[in-house]
Amino acid sequence: MEQKNTPIETARQTLIQLMQRKLPPTPDNFRSVYDEIMGVKSVDKSAELAKALEKVLYEAGKQRPKYIAAAQAITPLIDKSDWVRLEEQLRKLFPSGSAEGAVGDADWSSLIRNLLKQLEVSHKGVTLSRKKEGLSKVLTNFASDADVLAQKIQALIGSWGSGSVSDVAVVNDAAVSQPVELQSAASMAEASGASIVSVRASTHWRDMLLRTFELVIIPHLQAVAENQQKAVALLNTMQKAASEKAIHQCANELKSVLLALEMQRDQQERILQSLLQLLRLLVINMGELVVEDKWLYAQTAVISDIVSKPLNINTLYDAESSLKELAYKQNQLKPALTEAKDTLKKMVATFVDRLVEMTESTGDYHDKIEGYQQKIATTENIGDLNVLLNSILEDTRAIGLSVQRTRDEFSLSQKQAMDAERRIKELTAELDHIGEVAHQDYLTGALNRRGMDEALEREFNRADRHNTTLCIAMLDIDHFKKLNDTLGHATGDQALTHLVRVLKDVLRPTDVLARYGGEEFIIILPATPQDEAVKAIVRVQRELTKNFFMHNNDRVLITFSAGVAERKPGESAVDLIPRADVALYQAKHSGRNQVIGADAVQAASDGTVAGE
Numbered sequence: 001m002e003q004k005n006t007p008i009e010t011a012r013q014t015l016i017q018l019m020q021r022k023l024p025p026t027p028d029n030f031r032s033v034y035d036e037i038m039g040v041k042s043v044d045k046s047a048e049l050a051k052a053l054e055k056v057l058y059e060a061g062k063q064r065p066k067y068i069a070a071a072q073a074i075t076p077l078i079d080k081s082d083w084v085r086l087e088e089q090l091r092k093l094f095p096s097g098s099a100e101g102a103v104g105d106a107d108w109s110s111l112i113r114n115l116l117k118q119l120e121v122s123h124k125g126v127t128l129s130r131k132k133e134g135l136s137k138v139l140t141n142f143a144s145d146a147d148v149l150a151q152k153i154q155a156l157i158g159s160w161g162s163g164s165v166s167d168v169a170v171v172n173d174a175a176v177s178q179p180v181e182l183q184s185a186a187s188m189a190e191a192s193g194a195s196i197v198s199v200r201a202s203t204h205w206r207d208m209l210l211r212t213f214e215l216v217i218i219p220h221l222q223a224v225a226e227n228q229q230k231a232v233a234l235l236n237t238m239q240k241a242a243s244e245k246a247i248h249q250c251a252n253e254l255k256s257v258l259l260a261l262e263m264q265r266d267q268q269e270r271i272l273q274s275l276l277q278l279l280r281l282l283v284i285n286m287g288e289l290v291v292e293d294k295w296l297y298a299q300t301a302v303i304s305d306i307v308s309k310p311l312n313i314n315t316l317y318d319a320e321s322s323l324k325e326l327a328y329k330q331n332q333l334k335p336a337l338t339e340a341k342d343t344l345k346k347m348v349a350t351f352v353d354r355l356v357e358m359t360e361s362t363g364d365y366h367d368k369i370e371g372y373q374q375k376i377a378t379t380e381n382i383g384d385l386n387v388l389l390n391s392i393l394e395d396t397r398a399i400g401l402s403v404q405r406t407r408d409e410f411s412l413s414q415k416q417a418m419d420a421e422r423r424i425k426e427l428t429a430e431l432d433h434i435g436e437v438a439h440q441d442y443l444t445g446a447l448n449r450r451g452m453d454e455a456l457e458r459e460f461n462r463a464d465r466h467n468t469t470l471c472i473a474m475l476d477i478d479h480f481k482k483l484n485d486t487l488g489h490a491t492g493d494q495a496l497t498h499l500v501r502v503l504k505d506v507l508r509p510t511d512v513l514a515r516y517g518g519e520e521f522i523i524i525l526p527a528t529p530q531d532e533a534v535k536a537i538v539r540v541q542r543e544l545t546k547n548f549f550m551h552n553n554d555r556v557l558i559t560f561s562a563g564v565a566e567r568k569p570g571e572s573a574v575d576l577i578p579r580a581d582v583a584l585y586q587a588k589h590s591g592r593n594q595v596i597g598a599d600a601v602q603a604a605s606d607g608t609v610a611g612e
Helices: 007-020 027-038 045-060 066-080 083-092 105-120 128-142 146-162 167-176 180-192 195-220 225-240 244-289 294-307 313-378 382-437 449-466 480-487 489-506 530-546 573-588 598-611
Strands: 470-477 512-517 520-526 549-551 554-556 560-566 595-597
Touching (some): 045 066, 066 083, 105 146, 195 225, 449 470, 449 512, 449 573, 470 489, 470 530, 489 512, 489 520, 489 549, 530 560, 560 598, 595 598
Parallel strands (some): 560 595
Antiparallel strands (some): 470 520, 512 520, 549 554
16 A cells, blocks of 8 residues: 555645646646645756856856847746747857858958958048948947957948948948847947846836836727727737847837827817817806806806916816815805895795785775774764774774784894895805805915815825825925014015915926915925935025015025925825925924935934934
């Protein structure tokens, strides 16, 4: 009976596990399950071979860049077990006398003799100095690879004979004639001085170009499904392209895709302009119809101002937030306005009802008086007269009470109507004010806190979608209290407006400026790492020193301190803004008029803790 842990039993258990897991019995799957049962890690000889070859070829590539290209090609072939193509790649590493244009060690003497001879021979249009210059460039560019150097020298000699190609052009054309993988490896290695890093950089460039095609070009073609499908198919072809022929084919197909994109972009631009023109006409007509309705006129004024100027994304965001704020306030005030109008309606209805009652009461009273008059004329008994007088007095008292009650109700209704009219005027005035201020800071024109919160949410969501960096800069004017105390609060307000004007001139259109409170401002810098954000705020400081704030024809220097914090993945504004505030505090206590990043503050803090 076989032992439970023998190789045969383990192999049987491995096959059972593969069947239970519904995995195909490939060598890799079998090895993985076998190792799992045995509790060992077997050596993948193919992978080890690939690593050894890659290491050797990369080391050789320091002298001859073509070995780096071979290393990149060999590893995936071993992973795919494509032994035929692997053999072809290995054969390319060794010189072959039968290969066209190849030069063996024994042929170098013939090549040099031919070179010396051609240097002495006179060629039309090619001077000796140009020959030497061309030869020098070939020796400099291709000295690291003897095989390629021989090919380039032969090509150079041939160009002298034709006399149609300059030496410099020959060198460049010779470089183009190289295999694709050798061109990229050699040129990038020579440019950077580090072959391995340069070749890997070329891979990163390729990935970035493919990602740009996927994220930028393809989405812009979604309006025409046929063009988008063609672009998607081209992307798949580009991802698989490995030969020069395939790359040229992709380039030809790319031309048609770019042409379709350009035509579609022109069409969308025309559509946009037509829609804007329609919107302008609509707003003009609405503005003429709603002049009396001030709160609605304010909304049309916002849209009219936008469409009358070139479109700007920040302007559109501001207008959207402004209209949202206006609608929010109007929804809050609308019930009160409706209630005030209903009060007026009730007053009129009450007046009409009381008027009818009073008319009916006075009509009955007149009828009763006429009846009493007839009875008095026919009555001879004094007792009956007393009864009639009492009845007349009772009816007179009743009609008096009815008139008094009606008068009191009229007075109350009149007071309610006056209150309702006053309330309507107050609400209308408040609506007019809301239409004007919206969500911008009334003094500086920057976003207020509500607008800032909306902008933060919008930009944070965008950064999460595209996996990009985002920075927050917090600014505070230096010695602002002293400026207010010395020159007055009105001058301080003018200084704030001056600062905002300079900020808007220097910042990018994609940056968002908001007033955080008092003399503090928040700047949102999308797709910007911390070091670049610090440089941007420093540029604002320099521009502020050039644009002096003028007070009574005197120059007043205004400076500010700033803290910059880069958003961590998934970090909220509640956590990010305090980090920028800490950096701002550090800038203030480091002499003011400085910009400090939150990372520098954290590094200093870590150093202090380590020292303690």
